[in-house]
Amino acid sequence: MSPDNTSDLPELWSHVPHTHLRYRAGDKVADIDAEATPGFTGSKSDAPALMAERNERFAGLQEMLYANSRSGDHRSVLLVLQGMDTAGKGGIVKHVVGASNPQGIQYKSFGKPTPEELSHHYLWRINKALPAAGHIGVFDRSHYEDVLIVRVHNLVAPNVWGARYDEINAFEQDLVDAGTTIVKVAMFVSLAEQKKRLAERLDRPDKYWKYNPADIDERLKWPRYQEAYQAMLDKTSTAYAPWYIVPCNRKWYSRLAVLELMIEALKSLDLKWPPANFDVDAEKKRLAQA
Amino acid sequence: MSPDNTSDLPELWSHVPHTHLRYRAGDKVADIDAEATPGFTGSKSDAPALMAERNERFAGLQEMLYANSRSGDHRSVLLVLQGMDTAGKGGIVKHVVGASNPQGIQYKSFGKPTPEELSHHYLWRINKALPAAGHIGVFDRSHYEDVLIVRVHNLVAPNVWGARYDEINAFEQDLVDAGTTIVKVAMFVSLAEQKKRLAERLDRPDKYWKYNPADIDERLKWPRYQEAYQAMLDKTSTAYAPWYIVPCNRKWYSRLAVLELMIEALKSLDLKWPPANFDVDAEKKRLAQA
Numbered sequence: 001m002s003p004d005n006t007s008d009l010p011e012l013w014s015h016v017p018h019t020h021l022r023y024r025a026g027d028k029v030a031d032i033d034a035e036a037t038p039g040f041t042g043s044k045s046d047a048p049a050l051m052a053e054r055n056e057r058f059a060g061l062q063e064m065l066y067a068n069s070r071s072g073d074h075r076s077v078l079l080v081l082q083g084m085d086t087a088g089k090g091g092i093v094k095h096v097v098g099a100s101n102p103q104g105i106q107y108k109s110f111g112k113p114t115p116e117e118l119s120h121h122y123l124w125r126i127n128k129a130l131p132a133a134g135h136i137g138v139f140d141r142s143h144y145e146d147v148l149i150v151r152v153h154n155l156v157a158p159n160v161w162g163a164r165y166d167e168i169n170a171f172e173q174d175l176v177d178a179g180t181t182i183v184k185v186a187m188f189v190s191l192a193e194q195k196k197r198l199a200e201r202l203d204r205p206d207k208y209w210k211y212n213p214a215d216i217d218e219r220l221k222w223p224r225y226q227e228a229y230q231a232m233l234d235k236t237s238t239a240y241a242p243w244y245i246v247p248c249n250r251k252w253y254s255r256l257a258v259l260e261l262m263i264e265a266l267k268s269l270d271l272k273w274p275p276a277n278f279d280v281d282a283e284k285k286r287l288a289q290a
Numbered sequence: 291m292s293p294d295n296t297s298d299l300p301e302l303w304s305h306v307p308h309t310h311l312r313y314r315a316g317d318k319v320a321d322i323d324a325e326a327t328p329g330f331t332g333s334k335s336d337a338p339a340l341m342a343e344r345n346e347r348f349a350g351l352q353e354m355l356y357a358n359s360r361s362g363d364h365r366s367v368l369l370v371l372q373g374m375d376t377a378g379k380g381g382i383v384k385h386v387v388g389a390s391n392p393q394g395i396q397y398k399s400f401g402k403p404t405p406e407e408l409s410h411h412y413l414w415r416i417n418k419a420l421p422a423a424g425h426i427g428v429f430d431r432s433h434y435e436d437v438l439i440v441r442v443h444n445l446v447a448p449n450v451w452g453a454r455y456d457e458i459n460a461f462e463q464d465l466v467d468a469g470t471t472i473v474k475v476a477m478f479v480s481l482a483e484q485k486k487r488l489a490e491r492l493d494r495p496d497k498y499w500k501y502n503p504a505d506i507d508e509r510l511k512w513p514r515y516q517e518a519y520q521a522m523l524d525k526t527s528t529a530y531a532p533w534y535i536v537p538c539n540r541k542w543y544s545r546l547a548v549l550e551l552m553i554e555a556l557k558s559l560d561l562k563w564p565p566a567n568f569d570v571d572a573e574k575k576r577l578a579q580a
Contacts (some may be wrong), residue, residue: 049301067499095393101384102428103399107392138392195577204573208566209357213573216580276498283503284492287485 005167009260010054012046015039017257023186023243029230040256047252054259055099061266064273067106069134071274075179077129077265079258080139082148082232083187084225085215086197087248088255089140092185096259097138106131109140122146122164123171131180132264136262143168148234152224165235172241181265182241185258186233191222193249201238276289299550300344301467302336306331307547308554313476313533319520324480324539337542344549345389351556352426354563356394359424361564365469367555368431369548372522373477375505376487377538378388378545379430382475386549387428396421399418399430412436412454413461418502421470426552433458437522442514455525462531471555472531476523481512483539514517 009016022041042050065077079097097105108129117125123143131137147168151161172182190195198219201211213288218225237243244261248254297503299306310329332340332535355367369387371379387395398419407415413433421427441451462472488509491501508515526532534551538544 047523070499090391090393093393097392098388098390100388101380102387102392102395102397103380103383103430105392105397107395109393136370195580198577199456199574202570202577205566206357206563208570209360209564211566211568213576216576218572219580230488273496274499275502276495278501278503280492282497283506284489285504286503287488287492290485290509 005194008057010050011189012042012050012114013039013260014041017260018244019259021235021244021246021261023236023237023245025234026177027233029188029226029233032188032245032247034188034193034247036247037250037253038247040253044250044252046257050100050256051095051259054256054263058096058259058263058266060098061263061271062100062104064271065136065266065269066101068271068274069132071277073274074133075181075269076133076135077181077183077262077269078131078137078139078175079262080142080182080184081187082144082185082229083248084189084194084222085212085218086194086201087187087189088251089187090210091251092255092258093138093185095255096262100112100136100178104135105138106135107138108141110142110145123167126171130175133179137180143171144232144236147236148225148228149218151228151231152171152221163263165231168236169238169241170234172238176240181269183261183265184237184241184243185246185261186243187246187248187254188249191219194219228282298347300340302332302340303329303550304331306554307550308534310551311534311536311547311551313523313535315524317523317535319478319516322478322535322537323487324478324483324537326537327540327543328537330543336538337546340546341542341549344546344553345386348386348549348553348556349390351393351553351561352390354561355404355426355556355559356391356424356562358561358564359422361567363564364423365559366423366425366427367471367473367552368421368427368429368465369552369557370432370474371477372432372475372519372540373511374479374484374518375502375508376484376491377477377479378541380500381475381541382477382545382548383428385545386552387426390401390426395428396425397428397430398542400432400435415458415462418565420465423469427470427574433461434522434552437526438518439508441518441521442511446507455521456528459528462526462528466530471559473551473555474527474531474533475536475551476519476533477536477538477544479538483511484509516537538552 017039056134081092083089093107097107110125112124126143129137147161147164150156176182198215200212201207246257247253307329371382374378383397387397396419400415403415416433421425437451437454440446466472488501488505491497523533536544536547
């Protein structure tokens with residue numbers, strides 16, 4: 001398969017995810033139907049074959065991004081995954097990101113900050129994990145925790161977290177200016193579906209490790225998280241780094257959608273295989289004699 | 291599929307790779323047949339289905355390793371890949387490591403040291419890249435470059451690189467003592483096959499980026515590299531961190547072989563799903579009411 005930049009969105013998509021799922025001013029978190037499959041006309045049974053095909057497309061583009069960095073191209077891509085527990089961030093990492101070459105992936109999960117991290121500015125640990133040229137960075141949670149869990153739990157004063165929205169926008173503007181394409185995915189699962197998923201973790205000994213009693217504490221703060229997500233979308237969805245709203249009750253849909261968002265991000269870089277930075281014929285002769 | 295620790299080596303293997311491919315005192319690099327497929331009775335046509343099946347097994351075990359780290363298990367696995375250019379290190383990363391969840395993988399490629407790296411001890415950058423608990427670290431080249439390219443090019447005095455074998459052994463002993471299982475893979479491609487693979491990179495514009503004129507300079511030093519590899523095997527294949535010799539002219543074979551080495555390493559940890567570190571029934575009740 002020879003990756004190129006022409007439109008190749010599969011016909012099962014009636015609407016292009018990167019425009020259709022993009023947050024628009026006025027969108028309300030309370031109105032999101034987590035069960036929906038916006039823009040997709042197919043069904044679950046279409047997903048496996050489509051995932052396989054588009055994973056290959058993604059992997060081809062990722063290799064091209066990586067290849068270009070060897071010739072001095074400084075661009076990179078950053079996937080930011082935010083969502084409540086069980087929204088399926090791990091599944092995106094495994095099934096979407098996992099399809100590409102580990103060589104070009106920089107994955108980072110942001111948990112509770114360590115004492116060292118807390119002793120720095122909240123963007124310190126974020127900066128350290130930014131993708132190198134040619135790489136796809138994947139943030140499993142991110143700097144947005146600093147306006148989500150931090151806001152909900154009052155971990156810092158309101159004027160402190162309140163100032164972060166502008167700060168994050170400025171930070172992301174710098175990243176974009178430096179050549180990073182940012183894909184911010186807000187993943188929404190319904191309260192009922194979350195209950196089902198947490199119950200499954202409690203029913204299966206091979207899932208216990210994914211369960212954390214604190215998840216229920218967070219669940220009980222759902223309305224406050226909705227507010228915090230709403231503010232995050234309203235204040236940090238910018239032209240240069242927009243949020244995408246992905247309904248996640250159907251895992252197969254959310255994975256297909258994020259996969260298309262990533263493909264589109266890579267296609268927007270208008271990548272080509274880099275030209276040789278050596279004399280091909282001369283090298284052929286050297287090799288023949290070596 | 292429920293991973294367990296019983297022997298499940300596919301029948302197409304007549305000999306267990308982790309004993310059959312292990313370096314033995316007296317093994318000579320000059321005698322290695324890079325074309326061979328030691329221990330494997332199948333053929334190339336068997337490879338795709340077998341890779342898919344064993345990749346799944348590998349991914350299952352990797353998840354279990356990761357899961358255990360959440361309950362305080364500090365163990366990790368480190369795959370060290372060494373080989374001449376075109377031996378197929380990248381293919382191992384893509385097709386073997388790539389089958390597992392990026393969440394649990396720490397990939398690091400060691401190229402020419404940066405000025406900062408050079409200002410430190412040669413193990414400084416190695417230490418920084420060691421896998422965290424529950425992770426599989428992948429070294430694409432490694433500290434062994436410090437007794438390979440460094441030795442061949444006389445980048446430091448002989449007494450300096452000469453002291454490194456013992457130092458590396460002590461370093462690896464510490465890692466093993468701290469809970470890291472080290473899988474060291476020496477990949478061997480023949481001179482003729484290397485020529486073919488370099489020629490392909492020069493024939494295909496989508497492969498130019500993998501070509502480096504310096505590869506031919508290294509190729510011309512083949513006999514000196516053979517000496518350096520021989521010394522590396524003789525001096526650093528220890529009971530606690532043995533080298534495995536993998537013939538790599540047939541990519542499908544080398545990938546299957548390394549995959550089995552990794553599966554075996556994970557099986558040797560005798561992993562089980564970690565027990566719940568919370569009261570399952572109490573949490574079920576809390577969830578029902580949440």
